[in-house]
Amino acid sequence: MKEKLREEIEPVVVSMLETAGDEGPLPEFVIEVPRQKEHGDFSCNVAMLLARRLGRKPREIAAELKDRLGNLGGLVSDLEIAGPGFLNIRLEEAGWQALLHDMIAAGSEYGRSTRPLGVPASVMSAGGAGKKPKVQVEFVSANPTGPLSTGHGRQGILGDCIARLLEATGWDVTREYYFNDGGRQMRVLGESVKARYLEGLGLASPPPPEALADPEKNWVDEHGGLPVVFPRDGYQGDYIREIADDLRAREGDALVDEPGEGRFRDEAQRIIFEDITRTLARIGIEFDVYYNERSLYDEGKLDETLEDLRKAGLIFDAEGAVWFKATDRGLDRDRVVIKSTGEPTYLMPDIAYHREKFRRGFDLVIDVQGADHIEQFPFVREATAVLGVDPERIELVLHQFVTITSGGERVKQSTRKATFVTIDELVDDVGVDVFRFFMIERKPDGHLDFDLDLAKEKNWRKNPAYYIQYAHARTHGIERKAREAGIEMPEAHSFDAGRLDLDEEIELVKKLAAFPEVVAHAAQSREPHHVAYYLREVAGLWNPYLQDATRHRVISEDAELTAARLGLALAVRSVLASGLGLLGLSAPETM
RNA sequence: GCCCCGGUAGCUCAGCUGGAUAGAGCGGCUGCCUUCUAAGCAGCGGGUCGCAGGUUCGAGUCCUGCCCGGGGCGCCA
Numbered sequence: 001m002k003e004k005l006r007e008e009i010e011p012v013v014v015s016m017l018e019t020a021g022d023e024g025p026l027p028e029f030v031i032e033v034p035r036q037k038e039h040g041d042f043s044c045n046v047a048m049l050l051a052r053r054l055g056r057k058p059r060e061i062a063a064e065l066k067d068r069l070g071n072l073g074g075l076v077s078d079l080e081i082a083g084p085g086f087l088n089i090r091l092e093e094a095g096w097q098a099l100l101h102d103m104i105a106a107g108s109e110y111g112r113s114t115r116p117l118g119v120p121a122s123v124m125s126a127g128g129a130g131k132k133p134k135v136q137v138e139f140v141s142a143n144p145t146g147p148l149s150t151g152h153g154r155q156g157i158l159g160d161c162i163a164r165l166l167e168a169t170g171w172d173v174t175r176e177y178y179f180n181d182g183g184r185q186m187r188v189l190g191e192s193v194k195a196r197y198l199e200g201l202g203l204a205s206p207p208p209p210e211a212l213a214d215p216e217k218n219w220v221d222e223h224g225g226l227p228v229v230f231p232r233d234g235y236q237g238d239y240i241r242e243i244a245d246d247l248r249a250r251e252g253d254a255l256v257d258e259p260g261e262g263r264f265r266d267e268a269q270r271i272i273f274e275d276i277t278r279t280l281a282r283i284g285i286e287f288d289v290y291y292n293e294r295s296l297y298d299e300g301k302l303d304e305t306l307e308d309l310r311k312a313g314l315i316f317d318a319e320g321a322v323w324f325k326a327t328d329r330g331l332d333r334d335r336v337v338i339k340s341t342g343e344p345t346y347l348m349p350d351i352a353y354h355r356e357k358f359r360r361g362f363d364l365v366i367d368v369q370g371a372d373h374i375e376q377f378p379f380v381r382e383a384t385a386v387l388g389v390d391p392e393r394i395e396l397v398l399h400q401f402v403t404i405t406s407g408g409e410r411v412k413q414s415t416r417k418a419t420f421v422t423i424d425e426l427v428d429d430v431g432v433d434v435f436r437f438f439m440i441e442r443k444p445d446g447h448l449d450f451d452l453d454l455a456k457e458k459n460w461r462k463n464p465a466y467y468i469q470y471a472h473a474r475t476h477g478i479e480r481k482a483r484e485a486g487i488e489m490p491e492a493h494s495f496d497a498g499r500l501d502l503d504e505e506i507e508l509v510k511k512l513a514a515f516p517e518v519v520a521h522a523a524q525s526r527e528p529h530h531v532a533y534y535l536r537e538v539a540g541l542w543n544p545y546l547q548d549a550t551r552h553r554v555i556s557e558d559a560e561l562t563a564a565r566l567g568l569a570l571a572v573r574s575v576l577a578s579g580l581g582l583l584g585l586s587a588p589e590t591m
Numbered sequence: 592g593c594c595c596c597g598g599u600a601g602c603u604c605a606g607c608u609g610g611a612u613a614g615a616g617c618g619g620c621u622g623c624c625u626u627c628u629a630a631g632c633a634g635c636g637g638g639u640c641g642c643a644g645g646u647u648c649g650a651g652u653c654c655u656g657c658c659c660g661g662g663g664c665g666c667c668a
Contacts, residue, residue: 030607030608030609030610032607032610033607034610034611035606035610035611035612035613035614036611036612039611043610043611045609045610048610048648048649051648058648082611083610083611083649084610084611084648084649085648086610086611143668180668183667183668184667184668185667185668319666320666321666322666323666332593332594332664333664335666336665336666337666338666339666340666341666343666345665345666345667345668346667346668350668370662371595371596371661371662371663372662372663373663373668374594374595374596374662374663375594375595375663375664376668398595398596400596400597400661400662401661401662405603441604442603442604442605443604443605445596445597446596446597446604447596447597447660447661449603449604451603454603454617459629460628460629461629461630462616462617464616467616470628470629473628474627474628477627477628478627480627481627482627514607517607518607521607525607525608529605530605530607533604533605533606533615536615536616537615540615540616544631544632546626546627547626547627547630547631547632548624548626548631548632551632553627554627555627590628591628591629
């Protein structure tokens with residue numbers, strides 16, 4: 001609806017500028033729904049923005065606009081100049097009501113768009129204007145060292161929802177998971193498994209608890225007459241023991257001389273990765289590509305990238321290591337890319353990886369990462385910029401951490417001690433839909449306080465996820481009731497929406513009409529939580545509307561009114577189902 | 592010391608990228624009502640938008656400086 005108004009207003013503004021001999025660009029004026037209902041359905045600030053350029057008073061400009069706009073093709077019932085120069089727009093009720101037919105006709109397409117927003121300028125100028133732009137969303141990207149934590153859960157849901165929103169707004173989306181199954185981390189993993197394996201065979205002793213509690217000091221070599229082989233920074237979770245026990249059951253003592261980074265590591269990696277993908281699938285996340293860091297080495301991408309950076313004069317040798325001269329690119333320090341041991345640091349493959357992303361044809365790359373990775377990003381962006389990547393085409397979505405609260409107390413979590421809550425445990429407790437909703441409800445920037453008590457709440461009035469789903473289920477409840485009474489649901493255009501003239505009905509229709517803007521805004525800002533809030537608002541209008549059966553019933557003796565209200569129910573259903581789908585929640589027909 | 596994020600009602604948080612008199616849910620209080628699936632409806636109270644300056648017609652929103660909380664500042668990933 002906003003777009004329709006904009007299309008009407010823009011030409012008038014252009015012609016006013018032309019008359020004044022101003023050839024500058026169109027001012028970026030806003031059409032918004034005012035906080036105050038008395039200020040109309042929409043409000044426009046263009047007159048105030050034009051005041052300086054035209055050298056006239058805002059209210060005078062608003063008056064001229066009003067004259068020239070007329071009634072905007074019959075949409076508008078009232079145009080009013082208010083305050084310092086706002087143009088307040090009130091639509092004909094019929095204008096709102098007519099939208100209902102469109103919403104129902106559009107069905108699951110309502111709110112979606114084929115015009116992608118925020119396509120980088122360099123893509124457009126390179127002739128990409130007519131094509132569906134390709135975006136890669138990279139998220140989770142956890143190395144296979146253990147089960148996924150709630151932090152990964154937040155990132156997973158966030159990345160997946162951003163992907164869903166981009167798909168719904170005209171992008172060709174690839175979901176990608178980047179991982180490394182080599183390196184020190186995985187070596188320690190293998191050694192941890194081997195230690196537990198030897199312990200199981202009675203050939204080694206587990207370290208005493210006090211040793212594990214503080215690996216910095218007092219680490220024993222022997223305990224209870226047996227050697228302690230568990231590594232100092234080893235992985236302590238129970239899952240390590242399970243993998244070891246499994247190996248022992250299958251192989252007996254045949255692996256005693258096998259090195260930690262052999263079978264032990266390989267088995268651990270395989271089992272943990274299976275576990276991770278199972279968990280992800282369980283919460284509705286499927287990746288298109290699992291990209292292994294190792295392939296960058298195998299294909300010589302690291303050497304090539306290093307060589308190209310060297311040619312650009314941004315590589316130097318010092319203290320036995322190879323450095324990226326980031327200070328030449330305005331960053332605050334230089335970074336090691338090849339250690340004195342000859343091994344690359346993680347920064348090196350990261351740069352090569354991001355360059356490859358663009359070689360693979362993505363127009364835009366979105367990295368979803370936790371707040372602890374913020375430091376890394378500028379180095380990757382600057383390095384790839386040197387290699388010819390437009391920095392505007394790499395985007396970082398950063399999210400803060402998750403804490404879990406129960407009974408007003410924070411549930412303690414420690415990664416090292418493996419006392420963190422896993423996604424699976426949480427989903428066992430609250431179910432997939434509630435899990436997803438709670439993870440996406442907050443804006444990415446802020447800390448997420450996962451209220452376990454509220455999440456476990458089964459009462460639909462209390463639990464926001466159920467509150468929305470129940471609102472959807474109720475549209476089916478109404479339909480079932482109608483069919484029992486021998487009433488068919490109306491077709492998109494087969495009812496008189498004009499019969500919906502109660503305040504709460506008009507308010508609902510207006511809210512439903514805002515859905516496409518909410519989707520567009522959420523997609524463009526990479527902030528899916530806007531959809532969650534919006535759905536809460538729709539449900540917050542629909543649930544009371546149905547509950548208050550004393551004042552209005554959907555199904556009544558008045559066949560025409562019944563049809564209109566059933567039409568409203570269909571429109572509500574369409575919006576709720578689409579919105580829930582964008583968040584990856586189910587839209588149940590009964591609850 | 593430097594960098595990033597947050598600070599809005601008793602609690603958990605929105606606030607559409609600078610608009611008009613500050614918003615929701617939960618909780619509290621008052622009155623009414625008894626369901627198209629599980630009690631609802633109407634109303635009330637509740638705020639120096641962390642603090643202080645600045646920018647302009649206009650600032651919760653932008654700039655600067657401070658305070659508080661979280662995270663980061665490795666030849667770890």
